[in-house]
Amino acid sequence: MNLNRVVTSRRHFLKTSAAVGGGLAIEFALPMQARGQAQGTAAQEVTAWILIHPDERVVVRVARSEMGQGSFTGLPMLVAEELQCDWKQVSAEYASTTEQMKRNRVWGSMSTGGSSSIRTSHEILRKAGATARQMLITAAAQNWGVPAIECVALNGVITHAASKRSTTFGRVADRAATLEAPKDVKLKDPKDWQLIGTSQKRFDIPDKVTGKQVYGIDVTLPNMLHASILQCPVFDGKVKSVDSSAAEKMRGVKQIVRLDNAVAVVADNWWRANQALKLLKVEWDEGANATVSSQSIMALLSDGLNDTAIPNAKKVGDVSAALAGAAQVMEAEYFTPYLNHATMEPQNCTAWVKGDKVEVWAPTQNAEAAVAEAAKALGVAPTQVEFHKMHLGGGFGRRGVLHDFVKLAVLVAKQVNTTTDVPVKLTWSREEDIKQGAYRPVSLYRMKAGLDAAGNVTAWHSRIAAPSIMLTFQPDRVRNGIDTNALGGFIDMPYTVANTQVDYSLKQPHVPVTFWRAVAHSQNPFARECFLDEMAQSNGKDPVEFRRALLKAGDKNLLVMEAAAKAAGWSVPLPVGVHRGIAVQDSYGSYAAAVIELSVSDQGEIDLKRVVVAVDPGYVVNPDSAKAQIESCVVYGLTAALYGEITIKEGRVEQSNFYDYPMLRINKMPKVEAVLVPTGGSTWGGLGEPPLSPLAPALCNAIFAATGQRIRSLPIKNHNLKKV
Amino acid sequence: MVKLNINGKVHQVDVEPDMPLLWVLRDILKMTGTKYGCGVAQCGACTVHVNGEAMRSCSVPASVLEGKKITTIEGLAATKLHKVQQAWIDHEVPQCGYCQSGMIMAAVNLLEKKPKPTDADIDAAMSNICRCGTYVRVRAAIHAAAKA
The missing domain is CATH 3.30.365.10 (Aldehyde oxidase/xanthine dehydrogenase, molybdopterin binding domain)
Incomplete structure (x- = not known):
């Protein structure tokens, strides 16, 4: 050694x-x-x-x-x-x-x-x-x-x-x-x-703050060439033919590289490469997926929920009997869409192929996985890869397991014909980044609950139809048709309900899926915590009191809920026109609760006033950084809930840039109060994702309080809100 | 040839009339502090100053900027940090930091025009996108810089 x-x-x-x-x-x-x-x-x-x-x-x-x-x-x-x-x-x-x-x-x-x-x-x-x-x-x-x-x-x-x-x-x-x-x-x-x-x-x-930080996209090497790429807009499609005659004539263009599923232009700077890319006439073999749409995916998920044969991921008591004997039965369907990560730094990677060796520069959440991908693409041993990990201009899961940007950069660099080996930096345009992501899965939920005459929850049946991330990356983690990774928040629900059942229907459209900040905990709490709010509201119960009755003494979910409620002044009446909602969710070893205050105008515009998030991560190492992560999760979570939506038409992503995949900006940004309540003990929890989990449901519960409208599908922008 | 005055220094670049300033900065002059985020003036990661105005360099051809004074993040503070940069450090504003060159350039321009900006002024001037969600600290740091 x-x-x-x-x-x-x-x-x-x-x-x-x-x-x-x-x-x-x-x-x-x-x-x-x-x-x-x-x-x-x-x-x-x-x-x-x-x-x-x-x-x-x-x-x-x-x-x-x-x-x-x-x-x-x-x-x-x-x-x-x-x-x-x-x-x-x-x-x-x-x-x-x-x-x-x-x-x-x-x-x-x-x-x-x-x-x-x-x-x-x-x-x-x-x-x-x-x-x-x-x-x-x-x-x-x-x-x-x-x-x-x-x-x-x-x-x-x-x-x-x-x-x-x-x-x-x-x-x-x-x-x-x-x-x-x-x-x-x-x-x-x-x-x-x-x-x-x-x-x-x-x-x-x-x-x-000085511009000195070098990200992957800033890598600058002697004689380096630049590449822009166009992958088949229909996932899994292939290149059939390329007419590059116009592109080849463009100034600075060195080479057109054709890959199995993509075409790249290599030039002496990126703008020239990207301009020439727009002149390519590519005929694609779009394959069988060219007819897939958001509607067909929804129908697929719906079929999953209607399938009586789907497996149980959890079964406690007898849900059917309890529902049959319930004084009140509630049922609702919830939906969350595909989401793109939209890191501010578009996907990029620089590769310098030197014979059977390759030197690679990339922003990655997992350097070893990036090395493995480069080695695989080139057909060499990982030890032939010299890797330079660069700081990331955002990760959020996009650069974690999947290293498509590394693979493509290595493949393009390998094909570049120059008299000497040169490095090639492949940078995706924002459009390519939005259209060629691996997405937060869609999911469709059917929630059914039984309550007794006093409004106590006696049964809770959750059916979830969604693609599996593990099926792509670790198929052995899918057992008996169940990817438990997709069921976080349901199979480990902290609420005490005598009869519970969780069913899962794995449906895998062709749209690639991957880990997106908080993963299933970014979407499952929306269905769980909003449906719980429905139960509380329909029985005229306070959402905090309702949850308190369902949480065991000593449960840290209870602790963070109390902390958030206290910091938000839950028991203090709000000014006229201001309303609030609450939600709770634990994940990655941490416990988080959020209270959101807002008002909705006569025109249906949401004015976010204040977000309070309490988190128990066990221990806090750098409190200011911890608070920054809470602030970060608030923005990422609110953006997704308000605007986030990737839709599919003719097998391809419809959105292409920030004008049709919009982001929360400072003018809509509420005040954020980050409350850290570390309780120590044997568990250390995370902070990069857990604070995001309660955001969407707290927001939608607040909207219900303000308007009486129950948001059951995200994003919120698709709903016409009206003041109560 | 296009003659550009960037951070007080004149550069002659042989580029097409329609090449945006952003790519002249990044790929020709190797000044990579100014970032590419969207290419369509949506995100503000590429913000620079042209004759004292905040401008999105991804959507301005370099050739129309001859004779104008261009300032980039690299030229903001040659010797000492600008008070906005100092406020950014004091408030630990950046997370991944990728959008922050543009954020800072927009904030500096705002303070040049409105030395004591209100929250509404900040809302109007700071339309830059930050995916890490630094907005709360951006606002606090601008107010702090205004007092500095």
Whole structure:
């Protein structure tokens, strides 16, 4: 393993430098800079996660991707807490994907999805910090000839109180790097944390206000060519013929590349490539899907709900009997549409094919998956791929599992005929990005509930027809026709109802689907929490009281609901014309509740006044970043609920840019109050997605309060609202 | 040849009359701080200043800008951060940051015209799209910069 080689060379380095430097006397006699020179200026790797420079700078390696959520800072905070270094000396760098392959995946998962960065790596990172601290202390103790247990480390300084000696991490890092890592390290009790739980400035922000931040789309290399691409507008279609005579004559055009399902123009800049692309006359073999429409997809889902043979994903008690004996039976159908992620940075990737090797630059939520895709496209081993992970101009799931942009860039670059190998940057136009997404699945819900004479819920039957994301990416996760990933919020519903049943009909139209921020938890809560509101309203019950009666004591859903209700002043009457709604949903280890206040004008226009979101993520590492994630989920969730809709006609996506796939802008933005109520315990929850889950239902419940109109299909823009 | 005055420096570029300023900046001059978001003046990621006016560079041919003063995010603050950039740092505004060059250019232009903008002024001037949802902080940072 290369890991061993690195260690060996470091040992060699230590011997050399000790011989030259002459040991500790010099260490204390010289000023910092000279000390660094005496010991060598190379940074020392003290565990794979931590580099310590002779001048005391600490670099923490980050395996997950930064896409605005703050992991590039939050993850190093976890390390630094246990390392006991000076936070002001800490910076971050991405763990090298190439080294990850060479060193047997020493940094673990590089996947950045499922709100997982902190919740799935906090332990390994805190342990890395504690391990390195122990190694640094041991190195100092060995230098001094004292027991390590008598030494302490604080703010990057190691002290041996009895002999009144102290040294710094930078001075002992070279020796520490040669030591065997201790097997077991003790982590701090959370009550002793000094850094975790304090708001720290994000490392990535300064470059993002000056234009210096280089995203994937900004990669600039010598002799680089640019490509724009047109894929068959009907998914799974193929290129039949291409007339490129007009495009070829355009200035700057170098080559027209034909792929199985796409055509690309390669030129000396992107605008020229894209202008020429518009001149291509492509005949497509659109295949069997060219007749599919939103209506036919709806009919397919509807057939699914009407199919009595679909499997049960959950069955408690006897729903049929309970419904038959209920004093009141309620039934409603809900619908959520396909959604595109619309990252602000369109899909892009730069590839430089050099014989049987390829160098790739891409914004990705999962560098290892990107490498695998590039290797597969080129038909080489992953070790032949040198990968450069770039910061993302938005991810939201689009750049997580699916790396179609990497595949296409590699395939285009491979075909470029130049006298020497050159890098090619493939950038999708916004239109291509909207039309060639992988989408949040559509879903159709049939909700049926039975209530007794007192308005208590006795039965709840949920039937869900939807495409499965797992069927595409991990088909073995679909068992007995059930993708439980599509059923979050139903199969684990926190409400106590004696008779519950969840049925699932897997229907897979040709439209590609993937993870979209909060995944099923972005849509299932809309049906669940609005239908619950229907039950409360039809019985004249307060929605908070109604939920409280259904939630078990101690359930954190109850805690966040109370926190949101309290912060929003739920029990205090609102001004005339202002109305509110509430919703609750847990996901990714966190619990979230939202209260939305709004008014609806005589013309049916919604004026969003205020959004309160309370979240219990267990622990909060960087509170200001956590609040930013809540604010972010509010915008992403409101945008989807108000406007988000991808429709299909003749097998293709109808929308093409922000004028027909609109976004919430600042002029419609309500006030946001982010309420963090971390309760600790053994579970660490995520923050990138959970706050989004209650947004759509809270909004639609508020609209009902304002108008008496029950929104059962999204987006809201398709409904004509009227004031009560 | 098109002669452009960008951030106080004159550049001569050999481009077609209809090539938008955005692509001259990004692909010819390698000034990538100005971003491509939609290409149709919808999102504002490409916002620059032309003679003191915020303009969406994806939809303005470079050839019509001869003799005009163009400022990009790179030229906003040569030595010291602009007070808007400082407010952006103080309020931790950016998330992914991709839209923020345009956001900042629009905010600077707003403050040049209205040094003490109201919320309504901000609503009218800041039509840039941000998918990460930084709007709450954009508003707070503009108000803070107005006081700075």
